[in-house]
Amino acid sequence: MTSATATLEVEGIEVRFGGLVALQGIDLAVEPGEVLGLIGPNGAGKSTLFNVVSGLLPPTAGHVRLNGTEVSRAGPARRARLGLGRTFQNLETFGVLTVRENVLVAAEICRRWARSQHAPEVIADTLVERVGLGHLKFERADALATGSARLLEVARSLATNPSVLLLDEPASGLTDHETDHLGALLRELAGEGLSVVLVDHNANLVMSISHRVAVLKAGRMLTVGRPIDVQADLRVQEAYLGAPVVMS
Ligand code: ADP
Ligand code: MG
Numbered sequence: 001m002t003s004a005t006a007t008l009e010v011e012g013i014e015v016r017f018g019g020l021v022a023l024q025g026i027d028l029a030v031e032p033g034e035v036l037g038l039i040g041p042n043g044a045g046k047s048t049l050f051n052v053v054s055g056l057l058p059p060t061a062g063h064v065r066l067n068g069t070e071v072s073r074a075g076p077a078r079r080a081r082l083g084l085g086r087t088f089q090n091l092e093t094f095g096v097l098t099v100r101e102n103v104l105v106a107a108e109i110c111r112r113w114a115r116s117q118h119a120p121e122v123i124a125d126t127l128v129e130r131v132g133l134g135h136l137k138f139e140r141a142d143a144l145a146t147g148s149a150r151l152l153e154v155a156r157s158l159a160t161n162p163s164v165l166l167l168d169e170p171a172s173g174l175t176d177h178e179t180d181h182l183g184a185l186l187r188e189l190a191g192e193g194l195s196v197v198l199v200d201h202n203a204n205l206v207m208s209i210s211h212r213v214a215v216l217k218a219g220r221m222l223t224v225g226r227p228i229d230v231q232a233d234l235r236v237q238e239a240y241l242g243a244p245v246v247m248s
Pocket of ligand 1: 017041042043047048
């Protein structure tokens with residue numbers, strides 16, 4: 001499987017933690033402008049796959065390509081330079097910095113890598129507004145409610161100008177209003193060519209904004225398809241039966 005246009009491609013990914021097979025035979029390609037939902041019961045391997053793609057965890061087998069470049073042995077910093085952005089399930093903002101400073105740091109780093117035509121300050125101000133945090137711009141990050149902190153993580157990852165954005169549970173802790181705003185923003189960013197890979201417990205969000213949905217079950221890819229088909233798939237419904245959450 002090789003796609004000429006995929007921004008992100010994983011092939012034959014396998015991860016073992018001692019005797020536990022956390023991922024096996026995972027193939028996936030994400031196109032520019034695509035929102036791909038990644039769902040599966042708790043423990044299915046979603047965060048593990050994100051860690052493999054972002055270079056935090058070396059897979060036991062398989063390949064990762066970013067915009068056609070093989071990065072299977074590259075570290076997280078090189079992958080970020082090659083266009084990979086991500087947020088974490090556990091929030092990772094700089095607590096003593098303000099909202100604006102958090103985004104500015106990322107924009108400054110990006111300027112050092114590349115030919116961004118905009119000043120970091122302009123990028124930071126634009127992104128803070130865009131994620132809906134303009135009114136909290138000068139608040140310290142550690143004073144933010146969870147929902148706002150998640151939006152800050154999104155703004156900060158966008159400041160590095162990624163071509164692929166991995167979002168791990170971005171709507172957890174968000175109000176319905178913030179979730180709607182985030183969903184609209186992600187579709188808008190995809191409309192501008194960004195590839196978005198979205199892991200979230202909020203099935204409504206995932207099903208409503210994803211072009212395709214990939215379903216992991218116990219480390220294997222159960223199916224990849226249109227949201228409407230995935231929702232109707234009996235194997236998917238079965239994968240969730242008895243699980244503590246309906247969709248994750
Ligand atoms: P998900 O994000 O889909 O809930 P994870 O990717 O976090 O699932 O976990 C997949 C499986 O791998 C789980 O069984 C989990 O306990 C296990 N796992 C994850 N990280 C580690 C690790 N660092 N060491 C050992 N086992 C791990
Ligand atoms: Mg997880």
